[in-house]
Amino acid sequence: MRNIIWWVLASTLIFPNIALADPISLKGLDWTMDYPDMINHLNSDGYQCIGETNILFKKGTPEGDRIIAYLCNKGSAQVRLSATEIRFNCSAFDMCAHPADDVAQRLVNTGKVDELTPSMNQDEVMSIIDPTNSVSTQWCGVGNDGDGVCVSENPRDGNLRYVTLKKGSIGKSLSFD
Incomplete structure (x- = not known):
């Protein structure tokens, strides 16, 4: 029993971000x-x-073809892992036909995040190609430990396009210092 208590205390001191993460x-x-x-x-x-x-943008860096993200596929489902985001397409949740605002509310209802706030989002590349489909709504919120989640709609039909986990300041106390 002593060993277990010692291990918990030591791991909290050595790995505070992970031990206290939510x-x-x-x-x-x-x-x-x-x-x-x-x-x-x-x-x-x-x-x-x-x-x-x-x-495309590599300029002969010494590290060569450095991996900047991972793209994971299973049929039409796609998950992209980068340094700051984990982005799931709508097929990863089998929710492409669901309104994005409904998916956002479900995330709140299931306790994944306390609140998601809507904001307008403009896709700069899409605004050049098709200005009528460049503005969409995105619902974002911050978790208890500084990470975040955003639900993005497809501007064409308002249904779910992506759900993105944002690294944010996970494990670090919020500070203005």
Whole structure:
């Protein structure tokens, strides 16, 4: 019993961010996990993950084709893991035909986040291609530990497009210092 208590106290001091974290979790993924853990979890769920490189903008950097994100696919379901976001497309939740505001409310109702606030979002690339479909609504909120979640609508029909977990300041106390 003493060993268990000692281990809990020591791990809290050594790994305070993880020990005290209360992350938002979707599909078993959250920001206390590292890339290998996330990829292993997605692979065990049937996803196939590949590393993405930024070949288009690479300027002969010494590190070569550095992986900047991972793209994981299972049929039409897609999860993209980057340094600051875990983005799920609507197929990952089988909710492409659901209104995005309904999906946002379901996240609140299930306790994933206390509140999601709507805001207008403009896709700069889309505004050049098709200005009529460049503005959409996004519902975002911050979790108890500084991470966030956003629900993005498809501007064409108002249905769910993406759900994104944002790393935010997870594990760090909020401060203006």
